[in-house]
Amino acid sequence: MALADRYDHQPGVHCGAAALRNVTAHYGLTYSEAACFGIGGGPAFVLYEDPDEPWVRVRTSPTWLERAFFERTGIPHLFREGDDFETAWDNATARVDDGDPVILFLDPAPLDYVPDDPSHVPPHTAVMIGYDDERVHLSDGAAESTVEISRETLAAAWSDDRYLPLRNEYLVVTRGRATADDTDAAAAGLRQAATYMLDPLQVKRDARGPGEEGVPALQSFADYLGAWPDLPEPARPVSAARRSIDEHGEGAAFRSLYADALAELGRSTGLGQALADRMERVADEWRTVAGLLDEILAAEDPGPSRFEEAGSLVGDIADREEAVFETLADELGEVRTD
Incomplete structure (x- = not known):
């Protein structure tokens, strides 16, 4: 099997941020997972309409994070x-032959090593580090060690039309050096997160779905939760929402990871520790919501009041996140749409 030499797999909290950390480390660059997440513009909140279900799906991190990270760091x-599978395969494997790990954007549904994650809204990020005629060797932050999948599984995961289109997407470093100032990159990522959560239409990036985004989506999600008891199978959207909040085991809609990003990147951009502490308290509130959803799933008949309670908690979170991002925007000065 052809392998990208000296690649060091490390698991992480967020599949994309972990991939960024691991790939940049391969080229001798030092970014923490939290810094990658913050520079890339995380976190997010997006509602996706699924044509096969009478309820919305939730994503809590940006679909553009990896590309934005590389753009900002230069x-x-x-x-x-958009290439067909064979063309994309030939291009990606040629880069592995040259020693370059290749970031892939996948539908997680066909990936049987991603545990119990059918509700993970694509794309899921993994890094191709090796291959032969029949198998692909992946570094995936969601897994403790590297994994192998068949070429057929890759083909199924790499292109999909479920409710968010994927077309054999990949990203590869062409020269392993940062050309932008790290402080500028950090400030740009933090600014975009504030802009996106407060006024998502001002951010000229595609969340790949027609649904609501940012704090307005959080407020709508609170209303959806309160109405779910009226659905024929309310446990299904509750289970999907629970897994979205706890995607890859972080447990707090990636708000704890973002608190770490605010603490680390704040030291170079003049932010105080207080803002990171406030975001960590928001993460704790997300954990409370996750626990309440677990109780709803475990109850034989939870009743509408438990759903209303969960919706009220999410509404409170929306208010708290709005206040945090308003402070972030104020402290960083002019808000940009990059």
Whole structure:
């Protein structure tokens, strides 16, 4: 099997941020997972309409995080999508032959090593580090060690039309050096997160879905939760929402990871520790919501009041997140749409 030499797999909290940390480390660059998440513009909140279900799905991190990270750090890279499988395969494997790990954007549903995650809204990020005629060797932050999948599984995961289109997308570093100032990159990522959560239409990036985004989506999600008892199978959307909040085991809609990003990147951008502490308290509230959803799932008949309680908690979170991001925007000055 051809392998990208000296690649060091490390698991992480967020599949994309972990991939960024691991890939940049391969080129001798030092970014923590939290810094990658913050520079990339995390976190997010997006509602997706699923044509096969009478309820919305939730994503709590940006679909553009990896591309935005490379753009802001100025690390030369190539992003490509839309090729047929054979062309994308030939291009990606040629880069592995040259020793370059290749970031892939996948539908997680066909990936049987991703545990119990059918509700994970694509794309899921993994890194191709090796291959042969029949198998692909992946570094995935959601897994403790590297994994192998068949070429057929890759083909099924790499292109999909479920409710969020994927077209054999990949990203590869073309020169392993940062050309932008790290402080500028950090400030740009933090600014975009504030802009996106407060006024998502001002951010010229595609969340790949027609649903609501940012704090307005959080407020709508609170209303959805309160109405779910009227659905024929309310446990299904509750279970999906629970897994979205706890995606890859973080347990707090990636708000704890973002608190770490605010603490680390804040030291170079003039932010105080208080803002990171406030976000960590928001993460604790997300954990409370996750626990309440667990109780609803375990109850034989939870009753509408438990759903209303969960919706009220999410509404409170929306208010708290709005206040945090307003403070972030104020402290960083002019809000940009990059």
